Amino acid sequence: MSEPILIDRSGDVVVWTLNNPAARNPLSESDTIAAIEDAVTAANRDHSLRAAILTGAGSAFSSGGNVKHMRDRAGMFGGTPAQLRQGYRHGIQRIPKALYHCEIPTIAAVNGPAIGAGCDLALMCDMRIAASTAAFAESFIKVGIIPGDGGAWLLPRAIGMARACEMAFTGEPIDAQTALEWGMVSQVVEPDVLLDAAHRLAARVSANPPHVLRMTKRLLREGQQQSLESLLELSAAMQAIAHHTDDHREAVAAMLERRPPDFTGR
Numbered sequence: 001m002s003e004p005i006l007i008d009r010s011g012d013v014v015v016w017t018l019n020n021p022a023a024r025n026p027l028s029e030s031d032t033i034a035a036i037e038d039a040v041t042a043a044n045r046d047h048s049l050r051a052a053i054l055t056g057a058g059s060a061f062s063s064g065g066n067v068k069h070m071r072d073r074a075g076m077f078g079g080t081p082a083q084l085r086q087g088y089r090h091g092i093q094r095i096p097k098a099l100y101h102c103e104i105p106t107i108a109a110v111n112g113p114a115i116g117a118g119c120d121l122a123l124m125c126d127m128r129i130a131a132s133t134a135a136f137a138e139s140f141i142k143v144g145i146i147p148g149d150g151g152a153w154l155l156p157r158a159i160g161m162a163r164a165c166e167m168a169f170t171g172e173p174i175d176a177q178t179a180l181e182w183g184m185v186s187q188v189v190e191p192d193v194l195l196d197a198a199h200r201l202a203a204r205v206s207a208n209p210p211h212v213l214r215m216t217k218r219l220l221r222e223g224q225q226q227s228l229e230s231l232l233e234l235s236a237a238m239q240a241i242a243h244h245t246d247d248h249r250e251a252v253a254a255m256l257e258r259r260p261p262d263f264t265g266r
Helices: 030-045 067-072 081-089 094-100 117-124 151-159 161-170 176-181 191-206 210-223 228-243 246-257
Strands: 005-010 013-018 051-056 106-110 113-115 127-131 135-137 187-189
Touching: 005 030, 013 030, 013 191, 030 094, 051 191, 094 117, 106 117, 106 191, 113 117, 117 135, 117 151, 127 176, 127 191, 151 161, 176 187, 187 191, 191 210, 210 228, 210 246
Parallel strands: 013 051, 051 106, 106 127, 113 135, 127 187
Antiparallel strands: 005 013
């Protein structure tokens, strides 16, 4: 049996590839959920990593939940209402929790259709680049269910409430160009250069001090829910740490000496 996620490291960037192309990379299988959690945990512990790219094998990014399992009421889609609730809480909802707490910046390289939970998976990443062949659909309503994986929280933050409502209430897909116009993705490129574009963005990110990258991401996350006063307090505490890093001193020295910096993560 193949690994649910392929992990390939290149320097300080890791690529996570969903690896069930025959089924269009569904997310509701327990081994895939656990593999995503494990990949994030490993990245959080490895302070030599500075960015992660998430993509899909084959022609699709992710088809979301396994519709055949829904039909058969199998896996996390089976049982009583109480059991189904627990199936979601201890199943697919582990993915947004893991990616939300991923300490390094994440880039979704959306290589094809991102449907239902697959669309939400892309939104769980910090940045998104789409191939011209990509499509996005918040399509839960088309199979008679609601976004059970946090899509109702993620989608309005990415594209605004009115457009999120349009996607969620119709279930209809949007193409890559529309996703770009709506701010869901920051770039649209041809499929054969998608990973190259993702690596170029990752390189621009990973060129910066790794500890400060992680703290900056944390502040952006906290800023979505904290008051300004609370965020300023947290910012002051983190800034005090940043000022005492070797990388801060190196950044200032390199700027004044007009040379590229050499960050060590200390």
